[in-house]
Amino acid sequence: MNDDDQAGHGRPAQPLPISHLLSDLRSLRVCVFHPHDGDGAQLTQQLERIGCSVQAFWPPLQSPPHSTDVVFFALLPDKLNAIDDWSADDDSPPTIAVLNYENPTVMEAMLRIDAKAVVTSPIRSFGLLSALVLAREIGRERKKLCKRIARLEEKIGSARKVSEAQDILCGQRRVSKDEAYKIMRDQAMAKRMTVEDIASAIINASDILSSGGGRGSR
Secondary structure: OHHHHHHHHHOOOOOOOOHHHHHHHOOOOOOOOOOOHHHHHHHHHHHHOOOOOEEEOOOOOOOOOOOOOEEEEOOOOHHHHHOHHHHHHOEEEEEEEEEEOOHHHHHHHHOOEEEEEEEEOOOOOOOOHHHHHHHHHHHHHHHHHHHHHHHHHHHHHHHHHHHHHHHHHHHHOOOOOOHHHHHHHHHHHHHHOOOOHHHHHHHHHHHHHHHHHHHHHO
16 A cells, blocks of 8 residues: 555555665755855755755756756845746745845745755755755655645545536436436446546536527527
8 A cells, every 4th residue: 555545544644764765865856046156066066975966057947957856946136036936836846945144035935936945055064965855755745745635626526526417317317316326327337437427428418408498498
């Protein structure tokens, strides 16, 4: 049983073992949006010492290179307007904010990029590994939660559709909701379709007939 299955039964997913997380860091593809100064060079060198594959850019690109695993973003006043909507995408790589001072504008930018961790300037080796582990784990959990929410929304939508189709059959055939569901289930098995597909067909047919009836009565 995988983590999603466990979570679906009400049990929280367990974090990855720290040995796995640390091993994973050595294969990361990291994008660094930081000026090419001493701090930028120090950040790149420290990440390469960990074993990461690093690409550094300044000014920031409109979006990170394809297949980027983690982004470091220096939140400098003159580049805060360069933050694009890619960071709000559920599939975007986790971002780590690089701060050299704090004020409300920088804090707002940190929230805009949905930073999963923070490192401060001047860059030091201490704290960098922790920020990477934290960002990766939070990013991993966020993606799992988004997928889980999408599946739940799909299930809720399907349940509503089936219920609407049951109501249509109850009115047309004067049967109970249980009998209406059995009719849909039997049709689904006979046609090798899902109950949701049969429900959609019933709803569409009802809409067409209702529209036709409305035009004919005028």
